[in-house]
Amino acid sequence: MKLTIAVALSHNAELLILDEATGGLDPSSREGVLEELKSFVSKSNGGILLSSHIMSDVEKIASHLIIVKDGEILLNEEKDKVLKSYSIVDVDEEQLALINKDIVVARRSHGSYFNVLVSDVHKLPSGIAHRTISIEEMSVLLTRSEK
Template identity: 50%
Template sequence: MTAILEVNHLSKRYKKSEFALRDVSLTIPSGSIVGFIGQNGAGKSTTMGAVLGTLYKDQGVIRVFGQEMHTDNQLLKEDIGVVYDDMKLPKAITIKKLEKVLKRIYKCWNQRTFHHYIKLFNLPNDKKLQDFSRGMSMKLSVAVALSHEAKLLILDEATAGLDPSGREEVLDVLKAFVENQEKGILMSSHITSDIEKIADQLVFIKDGEIVLKVEKEELLNSYAIATCEEKQYKKIVNHHHVVAHRKIENGEVQILFNNREAILPPLEVQPFSIDDVTLLLMKGEKR
């Protein structure tokens, strides 16, 4: 399976900041949706900015459709659709006027596709964008990203501000986008239930470093979380199936295993969600 996006050993530092992106690597295979998960300030937006060429990287190689991405590679950027958590569109105009602008910006602008999504999302053509609700603005941004023949979508909190019905609508559209196996999506969201619904792979980032990359089905079906007393954890801390741990109330330790079959009595497997794994990885420590 060919890769839509390859990020290899990406590093980025900022002046007058302790934060740094360190050796970040991830891949989006054709036809897949990769969920990018981490706290605010973990490095998601910095990684996305480097992929888009809006940020200079210090080290690393980024390839989109097999071609190396540079900050001035405009032709390659045409093939990438972007949705941020706040609308990056002029707000004093209507959708009708916006489309005239977009036709001049994108060489492959598809008017028919745009009108399809505007109708699907029930967006008003004659209302100024500044009067849109946040949910309407997010839907419009998604419609724009899908209407210039993009093959890669970069979505930074694209479902933020949407009600459950609107989120389901957008998620269905995103799943349909990758169905032909020639496109891919990198999606960050604090709503991990959205990622759980549509992602094929999960990439967890913390303090500028990738702490876990895993297929979603493998995580849900093979990984496990268990809790024990701290003295008991010390006996298994070097177990090669332990991924991470964190101390919780009552002096107990919560442990993430990459193989639930490795959990032996008196430890017991606990029901968990991607949200639980995220909390453990972000608040805990790797083995």
């Protein structure tokens, strides 16, 4: 894969379409590929469409997130907005009923409580604690959601 990316970069492409570009690489090689891709974007004003299951790589390089499951787009949002506004709350059924349904993106039941992904932490009722999320945690909740 590293050779394929090197060839694409050498042709001054305006858009790279990469499927699992860092899959199968050791951490050091993955980091090297990501650095080359970032350099490509900053030097050429080119773009990258990256498909990956390695969310830590996505979090490092992406500016926009599209999460897909079974051909359905579950999320299509700017990464910075997701990291600033989205949050996960762990609530019981009574607290869940207090949350505005318009901000509930996904939820998953764990017996007596729910993990809930919300799109605007500022619209949560007072008293409901929230936590920051990683792209990986959000992706798992979205793709395993009951909503």
